Amino acid sequence: MRPMLHHHELSAAVRAAISAAQAAGTLPSFDIPDVLVERPRETTHGDYATAVALQLARPARMAPLKIAEAIVGHIALPDYIGETTAVAPGFINFRLSKVWLQSLPDRILAPAGDFGRVDLGQGHKKAQVECVSANPTGPITLGRTRGGVIGDTLHRVLEAAGYDVTLEYYYNDAGRQITLLGESVKVRYLQELGQPAELLDEYYQGDYIIDLAKDLIAANGDALVEMPTDTFAEYARERISLQQKETLARIGIVFDVYFREQSLYETGAVWKTLEELRKRGYIYEKDGAQWFRTTGFGDDKDRVVVKADGEPTYRLPDIAYHWDKAQRGFDLVVDIFGPDHHATAPQVLMGVRALGYSSDFVHTLLHQIVNLVRGGNQVKMSTRRGLFVTLDELVDEVGADAIRYFMISRSANSPVDFDLDLAVEQSDKNPVYYIQNAHVRCAGIFRKWAEAGLPEDADEDADLRLLTHERELAFLRKALELGDVMEMIATTCEPHRLAFYAYDLAALFHPAYEECRVLHSDVPEPLRLARLRFYRTARAVFARVLELMGMSAPDVM
RNA sequence: GCCCCCGUAGCUCAAUUGGACAGAGCGUCGGCCUUCUAAGCCGAAUGUUGCAGGUUCGAGCCCUGCCGGGGGCACCA
16 A cells, blocks of 8 residues: 555644643643644745644643644654754644655655555545536637646546546537537538528538538538438537547547437436426426526526426536436546636536535536737637637647646636747747656666666666755655645646646756766766666656646657 | 636746745846756846735635626526
8 A cells, every 4th residue: 555645644643742742741631633734835944844733722721832842742753754843933843854855766766657646535436527528519629628638637636646537528419509510511511512501690600610511512412402400410510529539639638438418318317307306396387497496505596497498408417417427426526617617517516416415526627718829919719700729720739748738837717828939939938848858858868878888777776875965855855745746636626736846846857957967977986876866766757747747758859 | 786716026827725934937137058968057136915804823815895807697508
């Protein structure tokens, strides 16, 4: 089993120390609270710290510093902690043992690919991440791309955190949008054949519709003129879905499940959901429509779930879908929505609760928009006029790695300004290159090492206590944080932390690389081997972090 | 009118979920290539965290009220 994260062990150690101090009469009797151990911002405060003594001042009726001292006096330290101090106004600081830190390379390199794993999911919890979920009516847009990258990054992180994760796309293949799609393609088909047909305002305007029509003509000539719009809709839906799937795969997003809305009709789940809600007293009829009593859950007005014409609104299948998620037994469901769905997300959760489930297992993640910037100016986009940059075009222009990085380079709550010039710039100004170059530099050392005909595993028994350079130790400290970062992301669903971590890691790597030579002739042999071990470690850490972000770890650029 | 997000250095954004002196990048200014290493490094300057109250040992973070920006408020999805 993987070891616990240090801050958890220290938390337990502090609780035990409080208990011991109480037994010894050094501290009075009180209930021992949860002890939060965190990494202080200020490195002079050590590697871990807790403010628990400050919180205990009131229940213990003692000066915080005295409490901190009592705790320090009774604590049993794990081997990786070198020293513990109580400092004013009452913080307890822990500092990593230098020898232990120097041994970190062996710990990181030992189980290949396991570094950064944590145990939140305990190997059995089931999680689902739902994202993109675009209608199959057009190319993937940048907003959906952002949701997709956020979702896939979470998928990777949750998996590393011990969850069994399903990445899922809710595929909206029923209803009006699809009908419109069919009509749009048919109009273009007729127009391309020179027959009169008018593309109405509400139809899809993009050129890709014309392309689909041309393909139909190439394959069928004018044989489809009399066919119903359903034929065109079905064709377009399949083609576009496939295209979306291929495009997403270009940036490393591969879904485990495509959940079709239509299947909720085929299995009767939609109507079953309505009846279940009705049975539970949440449905009433008004003006010929069926209303869901969302006001019972704090909504400002009730919502129509079946229109007067007998057709369900999108809410009913959405609720049916989430009922299905609840029944599938996920411990955690992450729903990722763009800014255009901010208002509807709560209504689905109301549906889940109305069906008798807690909605606590659902984490709704709302993200802001993506703006494209070129030459310092915002690129104007309009979906309605078909004037938008698609994911495919963006991959062609800047590549998958830059897209993956920049989409998570901001908190979901902040808009992303995607700078097309920066994304392809090959310099330290471009964080994508800056980070990947750290991996390239490591790989370069080993390439040169091999070219000199030296044995690949020469550093295996290196004396790691020779890693005394402050740059090396600072990097190792940061590398150790990966587990904490993973845990934080898995609990908060905030993958931007990974992007920031990767950058910070690179910012600590490059100075070390600058100052700590390996192959240079004046480096003594034992130190050379220790540093070789260090760079082997750094390479592994960057490879791991880049993998978690779905980015490539190049050996040359 | 109601709901959501945001307001932090000149600009774009972080801030370990309430902790210690609020940090990065860009931009600006000044240094560093006979060195696996300039696709890089070192250094400098920059803040009333929109405003006003409140909660407490402690608030950028929580509560209330304002101000400003963005998005959303269908029997569309």
